[in-house]
Every structure is written in structure tokens, then in C-alpha cells.
Amino acid sequence: MANYQVNKTYQEINEKIKKGQAVVVTAEEIIDIVRRKGEAEAARTVDVVTTGTFSPMCSSGAILNFGHTKPPIKASRVWLNNVPAYAGLAAVDVYLGATEPAGDDPLNKVYPGEFKYGGGHVIQDLVAGKAVHLVAEAYGTDCYPNKRVEKDVTLGQLPNAVLFNPRNCYQNYNCAVNLSNRTIYTYMGPLRPRAGNANFCTAGQLSPLFNDPYYRTIGIGTRIFLGGGVGYVCFPGTQHNPGKPRGENGIPLGPAGTLMVMGDLQKMSARYLVGVSLLGYGCSLTVGLGIPIPLLNEEIAHFCAVTDDQLLAPVVDYGHDYPEATGRILGHVTYTQLKSGKMDLDGQEVLTVPLSSLVRAREVAQLLKEWIQKGQFLLGEPVELLPGSDAIHCVPTASRDS
Amino acid sequence: MHAEMLVLQFPREVVDQPIIYRLVKDFSLEFNLLRAAINPQQEGLIVMELRGHPQDFRRGLKYLRKAGVKVRQVAREVGRNEESCYQCGTCTAVCPTRALYIERPAMAVAFDAARCSACELCCQVCPAHAMEVRLNREAV
Ligand code: SF4
Ligand code: SF4
Numbered sequence: 143m144a145n146y147q148v149n150k151t152y153q154e155i156n157e158k159i160k161k162g163q164a165v166v167v168t169a170e171e172i173i174d175i176v177r178r179k180g181e182a183e184a185a186r187t188v189d190v191v192t193t194g195t196f197s198p199m200c201s202s203g204a205i206l207n208f209g210h211t212k213p214p215i216k217a218s219r220v221w222l223n224n225v226p227a228y229a230g231l232a233a234v235d236v237y238l239g240a241t242e243p244a245g246d247d248p249l250n251k252v253y254p255g256e257f258k259y260g261g262g263h264v265i266q267d268l269v270a271g272k273a274v275h276l277v278a279e280a281y282g283t284d285c286y287p288n289k290r291v292e293k294d295v296t297l298g299q300l301p302n303a304v305l306f307n308p309r310n311c312y313q314n315y316n317c318a319v320n321l322s323n324r325t326i327y328t329y330m331g332p333l334r335p336r337a338g339n340a341n342f343c344t345a346g347q348l349s350p351l352f353n354d355p356y357y358r359t360i361g362i363g364t365r366i367f368l369g370g371g372v373g374y375v376c377f378p379g380t381q382h383n384p385g386k387p388r389g390e391n392g393i394p395l396g397p398a399g400t401l402m403v404m405g406d407l408q409k410m411s412a413r414y415l416v417g418v419s420l421l422g423y424g425c426s427l428t429v430g431l432g433i434p435i436p437l438l439n440e441e442i443a444h445f446c447a448v449t450d451d452q453l454l455a456p457v458v459d460y461g462h463d464y465p466e467a468t469g470r471i472l473g474h475v476t477y478t479q480l481k482s483g484k485m486d487l488d489g490q491e492v493l494t495v496p497l498s499s500l501v502r503a504r505e506v507a508q509l510l511k512e513w514i515q516k517g518q519f520l521l522g523e524p525v526e527l528l529p530g531s532d533a534i535h536c537v538p539t540a541s542r543d544s
Numbered sequence: 545m546h547a548e549m550l551v552l553q554f555p556r557e558v559v560d561q562p563i564i565y566r567l568v569k570d571f572s573l574e575f576n577l578l579r580a581a582i583n584p585q586q587e588g589l590i591v592m593e594l595r596g597h598p599q600d601f602r603r604g605l606k607y608l609r610k611a612g613v614k615v616r617q618v619a620r621e622v623g624r625n626e627e628s629c630y631q632c633g634t635c636t637a638v639c640p641t642r643a644l645y646i647e648r649p650a651m652a653v654a655f656d657a658a659r660c661s662a663c664e665l666c667c668q669v670c671p672a673h674a675m676e677v678r679l680n681r682e683a684v
Contacts, residue, residue, distance in 0.1 A: 196630070198671065252597055256545075256668060331634045332669050339637040416630055418671035428630065428671065483646060493637070497671075500651035501631035 146439035176447035194506030197498035201309035216286035217278035240427035260425025263417030313351030313399035322461030327422020346477035361524030367432035370414035373405025384530020450477035547595035549618035554588035629674035
């Protein structure tokens with residue numbers, strides 16, 4: 143057990159939040175505070191650091207219960223605005239996936255497909271309060287004789303609606319280029335030939351898992367900002383891989399940790415859950431997600447002070463290496479370079495293009511900060527941290543402290 | 545979906561042919577008739593809004609021209625729906641005129657309509673469908 147100069151508990155911080163006395167800053171604001179005051183003093187004065195991200199997150203969806211009908215139905219096939227939902231659950235429960243295209247979508251038959259409307263759009267429409275057309279079919283049973291239901295539903299009329307995203311909030315992600323000779327359309331956006339542009343997709347120093355690289359404070363039960371409402375980390379995300387190579391500063395050099403998150407869809411907002419169409423790829427949902435990080439000790443303050451120049455994204459060729467799954471990496475690039483608008487790739491100057499919105503990510507971190515300052519949002523102490531949190535990382539804290 | 549306002553002039557020789565019918569049937573295009581002045585054996589004029597998949601649209605235009613119809617494309621412009629745009633920056637990958645650009649360090653995505661050439665490359669690429677083609681109806 144490490145010896146820290148500062149030792150705060152979740153309970154202490156929550157008491158301060160309840161009294162409206164907690165000191166809360168964003169992950170961008172903490173950088174300067176740590177620079178000026180040192181890590182220990184920063185951990186002493188600041189209670190919570192808020193992070194944020196706003197990106198397309200394909201592994202997202204909603205669990206919806208549309209209410210029992212009269213006569214009752216055990217739905218086996220369900221569509222919402224013509225987008226199929228998975229109905230292999232109990233009678234009127236369905237799971238609507240964000241990337242599911244509408245039933246009559248031409249897909250990539252006319253390339254590149256536009257994917258105008260899909261699961262992500264249905265979720266946004268529901269959250270925006272719009273009526274959505276529901277069709278349910280069933281084979282009929284003695285207890286559930288109804289074979290077809292068709293009705294318009296709004297989010298408010300649904301007995302339950304839960305946003306449930308199996309994999310969100312990737313800790314670091316690829317920077318995508320295309321070294322082939324034709325434009326390609328990927329989930330990383332359009333990539334022009336011969337490295338015409340380099341697309342990246344995280345908020346860098348504001349991004350949640352960059353600020354807690356060893357998951358010291360994030361785990362099952364962490365309360366978060368999700369889609370404009372309150373959500374929870376409910377498990378490690380699928381493909382959570384803390385063992386990925388890390389830099390000397392402990393930050394993964396490629397996609398590593400992920401989160402499984404859920405929250406009450408009925409309390410979310412269409413501003414932070416946006417249905418999107420990725421040309422030639424498919425539909426998705428852009429999710430606003432923010433995580434509060436309690437400064438329990440100076441080690442956590444140290445991690446929260448990370449800056450874009452210390453964060454490296456792997457550059458991957460989506461023209462050849464990604465579809466062939468060769469695993470080859472062309473090199474690494476800092477988030478400072480990525481945000482600057484151009485980067486160097488083997489002597490070639492390449493335009494860098496963000497896919498995630500830093501403007502909205504800042505909005506998320508700022509909103510979460512205000513909620514905590516006002517005492518409306520308490521920290522959830524994880525009942526279990528994520529795999530990878532037991533890694534020993536020796537931070538040269540003492541020497542850097544002022 | 546691509547939409548354009550077109551002014552079609554039909555020379556006397558083609559006025560009697562089922563050209564619009566073919567446009568709808570062979571190229572799956574939709575049209576909205578705004579003005580039509582057609583008399584048998586005389587030159588005809590049609591003003592209409594034509595919409596469909598960009599590829600069908602291009603093929604449809606080609607067909608019209610080949611059939612001898614004079615096609616004039618009415619001014620259209622590309623505008624940004626500020627409600628829908630969430631300031632990601634994806635569109636800056638394709639905008640050839642830098643009408644869409646990123647303001648640093650805020651990382652806000654600005655749209656300078658004066659620099660826009662209405663090439664529409666951003667319209668398909670924007671994940672939120674925030675870049676919209678608007679027809680300049682006054683120009684008809
Ligand atoms: S791609 Fe669309 S949403 Fe993103 S900045 Fe451009 S116009 Fe806005
Ligand atoms: S229409 Fe063309 S020039 Fe205008 S903003 Fe879009 S990409 Fe740029």
C-alpha cells in the first residue's frame with residue numbers, strides 16, 4: 143500500500159458535495175493547478191476532476207419495455223420506425239442496437255451507402271420526445287394470444303427505457319490514415335487516398351480514461367454523466383484490455399480499457415445522444431459521457447494533470463492493415479499534433495481531422511462540474527475496480543511535488 | 545439524397561416524348577413541378593425540383609441532356625443547420641474550399657458561407673446531416 147501525503151475518502155468528498163463546498167475543476171483546468179501548486183497541494187485543495195467525451199460509440203443501444211398489450215403479446219419480431227430491435231427476451235422487452243439500419247436501407251448496395259436512419263436515430267428521436275412507430279409480431283401462445291401490435295409510442299409512455307452500452311469510452315484510439323489509392327469510407331470517417339487526411343477520435347487530455355489510466359477510481363458502480371442524464375459504470379466494457387503496451391507515464395499506447403455503462407434513458411437529452419450516419423459504414427450513436435474523478439491522493443492528481451503532448455495515438459493504415467488485420471502500426475502521434483491540424487507522416491504533412499467533438503466534450507465536463515458543485519450529483523464509490531487497477535505503477539510523485 | 549431546382553427547355557422535336565416519365569421510372573427520381581408551359585409542337589418549359597440518390601441524379605441529368613433537353617441548374621446553396629451540428633470536424637476532411645474549418649484552440653468548427661462552393665461533399669459526410677442543400681427559389 144503506497145504512502146500518500148493526502149488521503150481522502152469518497153465519504154468525505156460526498157459530505158463536502160452535499161454541503162455545496164466541494165472544489166470541482168475540469169480535467170483541463172487541473173493541469174495548470176498541478177503545475178502551479180504541485181500534485182499533493184492540488185489533491186488537498188481540489189476534490190473532484192470532471193472529464194468528458196463526445197464521440198460516435200457504436201457499441202451502444204437501449205433496453206426498452208413497451209408495456210403489455212390487451213390481449214397480451216410475446217413479441218418475437220419488433221421494429222421501431224422500421225428499425226429492427228432484438229426481441230429474443232421476455233414478452234415486451236427488446237434491445238435496440240445503435241448500428242441497426244432501417245429494414246429497407248439500401249446499405250452499401252449503392253456505394254458508399256448513406257445509412258440515413260438507424261437505431262441511433264430512433265434513440266435520439268425517443269429522447270427528443272418524438273413519437274416512434276412500433277410494430278411487434280408474434281407466433282401466438284395460449285398465454286400470449288396476440289400476434290400483432292402496431293402503435294405509436296413516446297419515451298414517456300414506455301414503462302422502462304434504459305440506455306445500455308456494452309462498450310463505450312475507449313481509453314485511447316487509433317489515428318486512421320489510408321495509404322491506398324482510392325478514397326475509403328470507414329467508421330473513422332472518410333479517408334482520402336495516399337494519406338490525404340488523418341482522423342482521430344478522442345478528446346485527449348479531457349477524455350475520462352486518459353485521466354485515470356490505471357482505473358484507480360473507476361469501476362463497477364461509478365456514477366457518471368451519460369447522455370445528458372445520470373448513468374453508471376456497470377462492468378468492464380467488452381474488449382476491455384488493460385494489458386496493452388503503455389508508455390513510461392502509464393498511458394496505453396493504443397485502444398485499451400473500455401466501459402460498460404447504463405442509465406435511465408428517460409432522463410437523458412437529445413443534445414448528448416445524437417443518432418449519426420457514417421457514410422459507407424453504417425448508423426451509430428454519438429454519446430456524451432463524463433466521469434468524475436475524486437482526488438483521493440496525489441497520485442490521482444498526478445494522473446489527472448496529463449496533457450495532450452504526453453498522450454500518444456497509434457497511426458493505423460485503414461486502406462490495408464486494418465481490413466487485413468495485420469496489426470501493423472505506422473507510428474505514434476501526440477494529441478497536441480493531432481489537435482494542431484497537421485501531423486508528419488514519414489516526411490509528408492497530413493491534415494488531421496477530429497471525429498469527436500471537443501466543444502461538446504468540454505460542455506459535458508463543465509455540466510458535470512456544475513452538478514457536483516450544486517450538490518446534485520454524488521460520487522459513486524466503486525464496489526469493484528476494473529481489471530488492471532491492481533497494476534503497480536510507481537509515480538515519482540515526491541520529487542515533483544513543490 | 546440530392547435535390548436540385550432545374551429549368552428544362554424542351555425543343556419542339558422532343559416536346560411530345562415521355563421524358564419526365566422515363567426520368568421517374570428509369571432513374572427512380574422524384575420531382576416536384578413548380579411551373580410548366582408545354583404546348584404540342586411548340587417549345588416547352590418546365591421548372592421543377594428533382595431529387596434522388598446522387599448517382600441516379602447524375603445519370604438522370606445525362607439522360608435529359610442526351611434526349612435534347614436544355615437543362616439549367618438553378619442556384620442552390622449549402623447551409624449548416626446549427627441545431628444539428630455538434631462541432632466534430634469530420635466535414636473538414638473533405639471541404640475543398642476551407643469554408644468549413646477548425647478554430648483553434650477552441651476546436652470549434654466554423655462555417656464561412658462566403659467561401660462555400662456548394663460542392664455538397666460535406667452533405668453526405670456529416671454524421672449528423674447538418675449540412676443541407678437549400679434551393680434558392682427566388683432565382684427561378
Ligand atoms: S461534420 Fe457535421 S456535425 Fe461535424 S462539424 Fe461538420 S457540420 Fe458539424
Ligand atoms: S458544400 Fe463544399 S465548399 Fe461548401 S462547405 Fe460543403 S464541402 Fe465545403
